Amino acid sequence: MEIIKLHDDNKRKYIDLLLLADEQESMIDKYLEHGEMFVLNENGVKAECVVTNEADGIYELKNIAVMPDSQRKGYGKRLIDYVFSHYADCNTLFVGTGDVPSTLGFYHKCGFTESHRIKNFFTDNYDHLIFEDGKQLVDMVYLKRER
Template sequence: MLTYQLIEGAARRQWLDDLLLADEEVGMIERYLMHGQFYTVSDQQQVIGVFHLMALNNQQVELKNIAVRPEWQHRGFGGQMMTQIQTIAIDQGFQSLLVGTGDGSLAAIGFYLRQGFRFEQIRKNFFDQYQTPIYENGIRLKDMVVLAKIL
């Protein structure tokens, strides 16, 4: 059974390597790291991943980062984490959950669609603000694809 621990304040910085699995630039992570809610996810007291939620308003919350450590991937933990994320959001009164990913992040887009998310919007040229270009599946990321799920 997975356990979830809310991490406050500067202690969040020790999990930067995990956050970098899902967002490749420290500067971008620093923009949201000290805001919202940051959780570690453990299986039998071993951290297997992290996620970060940030309220956009009193009805919408955004999943800013979700990462499962490579050695724990493809075992269903991401889906279990998404279930817990939705439970947290519902318990806090949010009505929808948003998540953004790169336009070339085909595996991530597929994962979110399987979790019941639907396409919401495109944030044009979002990845232009990154210092180093990011490539996934041979595609240079340009736009952020935003998906949403009604809770």
């Protein structure tokens, strides 16, 4: 297994994988340029994530996606653990997601706890309704992992 930090000119080649986690390209464009992208490769790309530096000691996981045929095999957790250790100055790693039990359960297993919510984030910022596991996403749930 190898985790590689990509150079800016290579990030867009993973747009299909990015769209698995954030299905509106204009929203991805808001963080992709200033975020750092990591790709987990194990006999082919299995997962990616984009991380932004939000403030001194505070980072945000803006996008994390695992190839559909590689999900539930630990790749997402490995990538999160790598990122958390990669940024030695990271005291808090935030992630925002929809209010879906399976997704929240994944982040809890990765050491995150609920931080706060942004009401109507998905309905106010996306040009279409978004559904995950049959549930419409409305509020953004922010979770945090602290060192």
